Amino acid sequence: MSETSENEARRLAEDARDRVNFEEEALALADQVYRVARGVSRSKEEAEDLMQETYARAFRSWQSYTPGTNLRAWLLRILTNLNIDRGRRAQRAPDQQPLEEGDYFLYNRIEDVTGETDEERVLERLSQDHVAEALSAVPHDFRDVVVLVDIGDFSYADAAQILDIPIGTVMSRLHRGRRILKKELAEVAVET
Amino acid sequence: MTDDERCDWCEEVLQPFLDRNLTDAERQEAEEHLQKCKYCRKRYHFEEGLRLLMRLAEPMAPALKKRLSELRLEL
Numbered sequence: 001m002s003e004t005s006e007n008e009a010r011r012l013a014e015d016a017r018d019r020v021n022f023e024e025e026a027l028a029l030a031d032q033v034y035r036v037a038r039g040v041s042r043s044k045e046e047a048e049d050l051m052q053e054t055y056a057r058a059f060r061s062w063q064s065y066t067p068g069t070n071l072r073a074w075l076l077r078i079l080t081n082l083n084i085d086r087g088r089r090a091q092r093a094p095d096q097q098p099l100e101e102g103d104y105f106l107y108n109r110i111e112d113v114t115g116e117t118d119e120e121r122v123l124e125r126l127s128q129d130h131v132a133e134a135l136s137a138v139p140h141d142f143r144d145v146v147v148l149v150d151i152g153d154f155s156y157a158d159a160a161q162i163l164d165i166p167i168g169t170v171m172s173r174l175h176r177g178r179r180i181l182k183k184e185l186a187e188v189a190v191e192t
Numbered sequence: 193m194t195d196d197e198r199c200d201w202c203e204e205v206l207q208p209f210l211d212r213n214l215t216d217a218e219r220q221e222a223e224e225h226l227q228k229c230k231y232c233r234k235r236y237h238f239e240e241g242l243r244l245l246m247r248l249a250e251p252m253a254p255a256l257k258k259r260l261s262e263l264r265l266e267l
Contacts, residue, residue: 034252123241
């Protein structure tokens with residue numbers, strides 16, 4: 001073997017090893033990525049499709065990932081871009097809808113309606129299904145931020161980078177998104 | 193600040209408190225109030241519980257995990 005082809009073979013072997021490492025690291029994060037996918041999707045099926053598209057794209061474009069940087073954020077950036085591409089943004093954000101209730105609103109509402117005065121019992125009035133249903137009613141722009149910060153546990157700065165929006169926008173959408181979520185939760189929790 | 197005003201202030205800082213985005217002085221002020229005020233303390237506990245509930249989403253189906261592995265490129 002000539003020196004050039006030996007170098008070429010070594011380079012190919014290194015590439016393959018890097019790629020396998022990348023794929024394994026990405027798969028190890030799948031549970032965390034899925035939680036976000038589920039939060040931004042209307043159904044489990046939609047979340048599963050979104051996961052498969054995300055991972056297919058990630059595996060194809062692995063060379064654009066810089067090792068040592070935040071892989072979870074990189075994967076979620078692909079996921080949120082795919083979600084935008086798939087036209088799930090048609091719903092318009094109700095920017096002008098008044099939402100003046102404070103942050104104690106949800107608690108007070110459940111307490112008033114059920115007569116429960118113990119906070120554990122008040123919380124028991126809410127289920128994972130209620131949360132999923134309420135989240136699906138939050139407009140996408142707001143929901144994405146709430147899901148990344150409250151479910152994905154990302155900082156405001158990471159969420160801003162993933163969604164490619166200014167940090168101030170993250171904060172205002174988070175504030176509003178949480179209020180909308182609570183309003184929806186109050187409705188679904190009190191109905192049942 | 194009157195007690196009512198302090199409760200209003202605590203309600204306003206509930207989210208930044210849980211996001212760990214308060215200054216040390218603000219955080220201390222909130223914690224001192226929470227120790228004394230059962231009304232606010234209950235609502236803070238509830239909110240923490242709500243955040244945990246949000247994170248407890250259903251886990252990914254094992255079949256999906258397998259499908260994701262199958263998307264890996266051929267060597």
